[in-house]
Amino acid sequence: MTALIGDAASATVAAEVRRALEQRPTTGDRLDEIARYALLAPGKLLRPLLLVASAEAVGGTRENVLPAALAVEYLHVASLVHDDIIDGDDLRRGRASVHVRYGVADAIVTGDALILGLFGAIADCAAPDAAVVAAVRVLAQAGEDLCRGQVQEALLVPPGPGVAGSGLDAYLEMASLKTGALFRGACRAGAVLGGGSPVQADVVTAFAEHSGLAFQMYDDLLPFLADPAVTGKPGTSDAANLRPTYPVLLAHREGSAADRRGVERALSGELRPEAAHDALRDAVVSSGALDLAVTGAREEATRAKVDLGSLPVADAAGLLAAIADLAVNRDR
Amino acid sequence: MTALIGDAASATVAAEVRRALEQRPTTGDRLDEIARYALLAPGKLLRPLLLVASAEAVGGTRENVLPAALAVEYLHVASLVHDDIIDGDDLRRGRASVHVRYGVADAIVTGDALILGLFGAIADCAAPDAAVVAAVRVLAQAGEDLCRGQVQEALLVPPGPGVAGSGLDAYLEMASLKTGALFRGACRAGAVLGGGSPVQADVVTAFAEHSGLAFQMYDDLLPFLADPAVTGKPGTSDAANLRPTYPVLLAHREGSAADRRGVERALSGELRPEAAHDALRDAVVSSGALDLAVTGAREEATRAKVDLGSLPVADAAGLLAAIADLAVNRDR
Numbered sequence: 120m121t122a123l124i125g126d127a128a129s130a131t132v133a134a135e136v137r138r139a140l141e142q143r144p145t146t147g148d149r150l151d152e153i154a155r156y157a158l159l160a161p162g163k164l165l166r167p168l169l170l171v172a173s174a175e176a177v178g179g180t181r182e183n184v185l186p187a188a189l190a191v192e193y194l195h196v197a198s199l200v201h202d203d204i205i206d207g208d209d210l211r212r213g214r215a216s217v218h219v220r221y222g223v224a225d226a227i228v229t230g231d232a233l234i235l236g237l238f239g240a241i242a243d244c245a246a247p248d249a250a251v252v253a254a255v256r257v258l259a260q261a262g263e264d265l266c267r268g269q270v271q272e273a274l275l276v277p278p279g280p281g282v283a284g285s286g287l288d289a290y291l292e293m294a295s296l297k298t299g300a301l302f303r304g305a306c307r308a309g310a311v312l313g314g315g316s317p318v319q320a321d322v323v324t325a326f327a328e329h330s331g332l333a334f335q336m337y338d339d340l341l342p343f344l345a346d347p348a349v350t351g352k353p354g355t356s357d358a359a360n361l362r363p364t365y366p367v368l369l370a371h372r373e374g375s376a377a378d379r380r381g382v383e384r385a386l387s388g389e390l391r392p393e394a395a396h397d398a399l400r401d402a403v404v405s406s407g408a409l410d411l412a413v414t415g416a417r418e419e420a421t422r423a424k425v426d427l428g429s430l431p432v433a434d435a436a437g438l439l440a441a442i443a444d445l446a447v448n449r450d451r
Numbered sequence: 452m453t454a455l456i457g458d459a460a461s462a463t464v465a466a467e468v469r470r471a472l473e474q475r476p477t478t479g480d481r482l483d484e485i486a487r488y489a490l491l492a493p494g495k496l497l498r499p500l501l502l503v504a505s506a507e508a509v510g511g512t513r514e515n516v517l518p519a520a521l522a523v524e525y526l527h528v529a530s531l532v533h534d535d536i537i538d539g540d541d542l543r544r545g546r547a548s549v550h551v552r553y554g555v556a557d558a559i560v561t562g563d564a565l566i567l568g569l570f571g572a573i574a575d576c577a578a579p580d581a582a583v584v585a586a587v588r589v590l591a592q593a594g595e596d597l598c599r600g601q602v603q604e605a606l607l608v609p610p611g612p613g614v615a616g617s618g619l620d621a622y623l624e625m626a627s628l629k630t631g632a633l634f635r636g637a638c639r640a641g642a643v644l645g646g647g648s649p650v651q652a653d654v655v656t657a658f659a660e661h662s663g664l665a666f667q668m669y670d671d672l673l674p675f676l677a678d679p680a681v682t683g684k685p686g687t688s689d690a691a692n693l694r695p696t697y698p699v700l701l702a703h704r705e706g707s708a709a710d711r712r713g714v715e716r717a718l719s720g721e722l723r724p725e726a727a728h729d730a731l732r733d734a735v736v737s738s739g740a741l742d743l744a745v746t747g748a749r750e751e752a753t754r755a756k757v758d759l760g761s762l763p764v765a766d767a768a769g770l771l772a773a774i775a776d777l778a779v780n781r782d783r
Contacts, residue, residue, distance in 0.1 A: 146599075148599065148602070148603070149602050149603075149606065150598060150599050150602045153602075197563070198563075201559050201560070201563060204559065205555075205556040205559060205560075223537075224537040224605055225602055225605065227533050227536065227537060227559060228533070228537075228598045228601045228602055229598070229602075230563070231529070231530075231533060231562070231563070231566060231594070231598050232594070232595050232598035232599070234563060234566045234567060235566060235590075235591050235594035235595050235598065236591060236595055237591075238570045238587050238590075238591040239587075239588055239591035239592060239595070241587070242584050242587050242588045242591070247580075248579075248580035248581045248583070248584050249580045251580070251584050251587075252574050252580050252583050252584060252587075255570050255571075255573070255574050255583075255584075255587055256571055256574045258567075258570075259567050259568060259569075259570040259571035259574070260571060262563070262564070262567035263564050263567050263568055263571070266482060266560045266561070266563050266564035266567065267478075267480065267482050267564070269560045270480070270481050270482045270485075270557055270560055270561075271480070271481075273556055273557065274481065
């Protein structure tokens, strides 16, 4: 278990979620084996933590929403399993990705089963039926938004010689869908299942919107900041997929003509992934985009925390604030 | 629109489902475009019909369950989209399959979005929250069973020289999961959302179990009975995938030594798909398995109808009976 946040409260939640994932009932068949492999990778369990903290922040109890905490992890892991197929990423969380270990066919089907299973898990929460139905809606919508973001991501046009590219705004809209959606879904479902008022649900949703964006912005920075041995994924994946990311688009907008050319060449497909990654790193550093991007991500994290003080349970609200802070201060 | 059943009641249901599919709200983006392409293929709309007929048979109203009727079609279509990727089938319902037209990446994501959207649709039904939660559970379980069946299908070992193969029992267990699950899910969700009693829900579930098996058995026969131009999919797909199907396994069990050798050779991978399909057809016909398989499928259809008379609304129960009959009397 590798909790994102070192404090006792989040470690306890992560341990409980982890134990529940380990103790999932299994028929012992291949589908359950693959799902177990996918779910028990040493992940941050960030989305379950968001759901539980949101539920507790509005006065709900952890036990009652624990199945939904698993549910958001199912959705997150399903999207990772399918994403790794799409991107051809062989490594995930430091281990072989699911399709490498079990084949593409079963990886597709296991992702599907996790998406389906998440709704069964929500139905297992100890909450009024009306709240369960509301949480089903919230997570169905969050999942659809995530899918919409994935399709939009593939449509992003990298900047090239004489090509403006999709630009930073299109990128941020995509990130709000792709990462923001699941943050919003986890927090809002937590508040709804925890018995929060509509206003409280809106407060955690706004928190999720900004902290999700902060998280994605910082995630894009990790290949330029961190050691692949720590992140558990190759630092060159974005470059290999010719994917324009937040700091890269910022370098293109803010940098010198040489920086722009460097970015355009790296995303043109003519370089090998390592060389492309190095060229992007050079442009991101020399343009000042690296520092700007860190600042931008941290500003989103600050915005995320603005209204948390209005929530009734201060400890849990404090945990949400800590998650926002850690989202932009991490090495994996 | 190509309704499976020609009578007025089913044509009306199919037309309403079709219209609702056409009028799905869309943002106009690529994901919605792909989902529309996938959903509006000229399909049989069998699962929506099963759901509506089950709801009406227990006294429910069509309007109230129409969103759930769409939901089961979403699940069915999602599984087809992902299945076609897995099997490399380029043709579906007479048109390019989704991944051929839009690429594998977006086909995976669109399938995911349809699975997620189905739960939002269930939540839109005009039914008590408790019934909606029950229907969510039913369809999550049905979907997981479907996935389990898909994984089991890939594990089926074809009979070969000196290899018994997985045999007919393993095949039928797989079919009960893969096709039966969605039939059961559609009928049971319909009964639950339609306000049926637990006993009535069990009656339509038993109907679904047998009619689903009958449907799958007969589906396996179509490559040997029907014209690919009518079925809309290549007759050689099963053979190309070296997939043992119901009549083929029956031919292997019931046929002569020559029939067995023919089946084993066809499933060994040494023949081209067309030649393998021809060899299977020869064995299936000369062993008498074709006739046996038709009889077996029709016996399941008969079993499906046994308890339908106990349902309160005779017209709708009659529609269920007609679906069971048509499942084993069709050319596509």
